[in-house]
Amino acid sequence: MKPIDVISGTMAPLPRANVDTDQIIPKQFLKRVERSGFGPYLFFDLAYDAENEPIADFVLNRPEYQGATVLVSGPNFGCGSSREHAPWSLEDWGFGAIIAPSFADIFYNNCINIGLLPVVLGTAEVEELTAAATTGASVTIDLDAQTVTSGANRYHFDIDPFAKHRLTEGLDQVALTLQHNADIETFETGRPAYLPSL
């Protein structure tokens, strides 16, 4: 996992509530067995018409948002399925961070686990950033300082300290947990005998 320090660039606005994982990456693209290459299918049903032609006014098809590094969206972003393909596709398209007033729990965890920064800001702050995004304003997210800066505005965001530690150091959770192998072994010896075993 790549460590995150500062994420800068332009913002793409998608001011909608409850953007679900079926919208982010429709199921016909979940059949790949690879972890990469999902970017071209991001928001596919919103971005392409029935003939698979790009829909010109969809935000990610518009020329001014090409190369955007931050997506700004509405509350409960990423609701629905546990598919990690959703954050993979956002990351593969080029996003380093998603800003929203709230996230669905599984999606949020998936983002932390792959190193895509989920930033929770207040509703009014997200509205200001959405407006700024439409003018092509750039943004800087400083993970260490927990700030989002755009123009004259600077906002503070909260993040769980351990999630922040993992993101700033680029730490893989499996490797971290394997350091506690002895604890796992101890626990295993104390499990009740009636529990199922296959």
Place this chain on the structure above:
Amino acid sequence: MTTPRTMFDKVWTEHVVRSNPGEPDLLFVDLHLVHEVTSPQAFEALDLAGRRVRRPDLTLATVDHGVPTENRAGGIRDPLSRAQIDALMRNCRNHEIMVFGIEDPRQGIVHVIGPEQGVTQPGMVIVCGDSHTSTHGAFGALAIGIGTSEVEHVLATQTLSQLKPKAMAINVDGELPLGVTAKDVILGIIAQIGVAGGNGHVIEYRGSAIRSLSMEGRMTICNMSIEAGARAGMVAPDATTFAYIKGRTHAPQGADWAAAVDQWGQLVTDEGARFDTEISIDAADLVPFVSWGTNPAQTIPVTGLVPAANDFTDPLEAEAAARALEYMGLTPGTPIVDVPIDRVFFGSCTNARIEDLRAGAAMLQGGRAVHPDVSAMVVPGSGLVKLQAEEEGLDLIFKEAGFEWREAGCSMCLAMNPDVLGPGERCASTSNRNFEGRQGRAGRTHLVSPEMAVAAAVNGHFVDVRSWR
């Protein structure tokens, strides 16, 4: 005196392998369920790191999301689905994991087979790379949907690193009116608290209406906890739970059974335990619901009218409603019972267990048949549910009425296999999500109970099952 604790808190605490201030807890996982769509990248990462599956004996796999539900003798035509299924079979062979392949009679939807095999038991921590893992909470297990990175983590360590969610109580008291099912209870709950109402929480469903439900009904409710945004849903185990588990393949036997029941009986929430959030619902107020929109909170009573965007005061909700109305092709003010349907999908981890099929078949008594303009299918939740239904003659009732009788799988709930809605097709569905494109691009999903789905199949439009008997 010890502090009263919730069932959730008890199960959580009993599974903490390691707790360190400022870090998520490390929880031991008693059962890891695996399917073909969210696991290949996890196995690949595991293999690349040269790691082994720590506890294959606590891991159970099946194929469900991408399997065809007809013409299985002809193999899997979709090369990508075939590659995914082949990868799962290969990974399970390499890591010595029990897997129910497409030819195994026990194959089925991952959340149907766990309870069916008796591996889903009270007090366990159960995870799966699928959001509807919440289903298993019906047994008083803490069952959490996880992403692929976490699947890899569980494969390698048999643990999950998690921040402890908050506890929510949803009390449903009273008697459910005739024609109002477990599906209507959960649709009613989601309509009340919203699709993000449960975010950050584990819900415990409580109250006399929940206690009176069968295990199948409790599974339907816990299944859709994720549609309210909750991390998990739970129901305290009781005599109904124990009776369901007893005698199943992996249920405790002999002296183990007595020890297990003794432990399970202690899992209930203590009198006076504190929940972070509490909701109360009067069962008598519940009605059969039909979803009109593109998220599971956009529902109305079957007697209701399609709403207008300006019925919603919140601007984002109003905009979402406007989008949903356009996508669904609905005119505000239309009685929902006047909306004609093209398809009926009877299946999914929400409503494809034997009791659901019995309830659906009962609606067809008296020689009722599927409306000539409607195409309807039944997809049993597992191969064993299908066999049981066939032993009871339910398949004949469905087939004689004009339903297609299919093989087990997730099928048109998420349409990763060939069972897909065409653009503009309108479907009464017993599944759990009505998201845009979920059942097929530009397809229109209306979430209903099994009874409501069968009644709609016969009439060609929605009908109130309370007056249709």
